[in-house]
Amino acid sequence: MRVCIFGAGAIGGYLAVSLAKAGADVSVVARGPHLAAMQASGLTLRKDGDEQTCRIRATDDPRQLGEQDYVIVGMKAHAVPAVVERFEPLLGKDTTVVPAVNGLPWWYFHAAKTGTVLDETWLESADPGGAQWKFFGPERAIGCVVYPACDVPEPGVINHVSGDRFTLGEPDGSDSARLRLLSEMLIAGGLRAPRKARLRDEIWIKLWGNCSFNPVSALTGASLDVIGADDACRRLIHDMMAECKAVGEAVGARFGVTIEQRIKGGTDIVGHKPSTRHDVELGRPMEIDPLVSSVLEVARRLGIATPSLDSVAALLRLQGQVLGLYDRRPRVEVAIRPQS
Known part of the structure; x- marks a missing residue:
């Protein structure tokens, strides 16, 4: 299973090591000293007094990675619209996009059935110009609520502070095959990944x-x-x-x-x-x-x-x-x- 973490900072790096432990073919898109350290020495996770280093493909050029089964967005939500077209090389016909972000996600009103004027629209504050809605298409999205706290004490190192839960859900509330597979991968990597029909709550x-x-x-x-x-x-x-x-x-x-x-x-x-x-x-x-x-x-x-x-x-x-x-x-x- 090919998984790319786009934005391998604290949370993205934590996910990358966990998915690598589960046997996924993991790659990351990063930049600066953090990228250089991962390329030179791998990505290290410090958790519960233990330290584990994984050799993971790391680049600042998504064109080197090819199409993925899952793309997990680890950037902060407000930083994504301006760079959305950089995701192009990662997206195949059936690629799933998982925004691991805070706040109201850009896909929120897809299949929401709220009965309001907001259904099947994006929020300008979350997705200016509908950049993600138009480019990814909301049908690609799986929702993710992030609970762990992590930091990057030095380039190439992720320090786990607390929490291990990433709650997942389809926008339409279904228990799809792609949702189950992602949940199972995260669980195999030592995380909690419950699937919720009412993720919006x-x-x-x-x-x-x-x-x-x-x-x-x-x-x-x-x-x-x-x-x-x-x-x-x-x-x-x-x-x-x-x-x-x-x-x-x-x-x-x-x-x-x-x-x-x-x-x-x-x-x-x-x-x-x-x-x-x-x-x-x-x-x-x-x-x-x-x-x-x-x-x-x-x-x-x-x-x-x-x-x-x-x-x-x-x-x-x-x-x-x-x-x-x-x-x-x-x-x-x-x-x-x-x-x-």
Whole structure:
């Protein structure tokens, strides 16, 4: 089984080693010192006190890899539209694309049957100009909700911090052969990979925290436990989650936990700062649109008021612009890719 990880950073690298352990023919697309280290010495995973190094084909040129059975997208969601045409050499007639990303994914409203004007459309905030929708085609997509935490302490090395679950689902909720095969491969590599008919519910549960805790931490520099211990900030998080829940329910999502339970789940993690704050501290482009703007776009399209989310999002965007870490991208015009 040929699998390419496009973007072999922390999560992509973790997946690459795990799939190689399962016996898949794995390749990665990467760049810079991380790529050079993998080409020279392989990709090393540090997990639970052990260290394992795999020799994996690594390149910055997808043309060297050929058509794949699965392409797993390990880049951050906002970085993909501008480079979508680089995926061309990897795509055969039956290639499956698996975006392992945060936020509302570009395929979300394919086969969603929400009964709203959003069905069978893309979100501009998640996929400017429909770049991925048009190029990949939503019928290629399998959804993936990512739970592990990993980092790259040095080029060529992935450090596993916590978690091993990658929840998978077809956009139409079916238990397809390609979904079962991907799940079985991940499980054989030592990961948990449950298949969910209602994957969108898990997307919203994770997004609940991403659209509230992430902006507040990015703006304040506070860890989740510190945010939860501040009464005013905790009330703000509660209000933002209530607005997010209303938006999610309007497109059919079910929230199986209460807002207070979700807040407690975040604030019980002492010292943790979410990825958007790490973007600020490391001077990386901020992941704002998939996590926050996407929720607001759905709200505007459906006429739902989100005053708390609107206010915090305005501050977050301004912070990103002032720091030079956020620039709302223009529409990316991509031709519809002909089928092989």
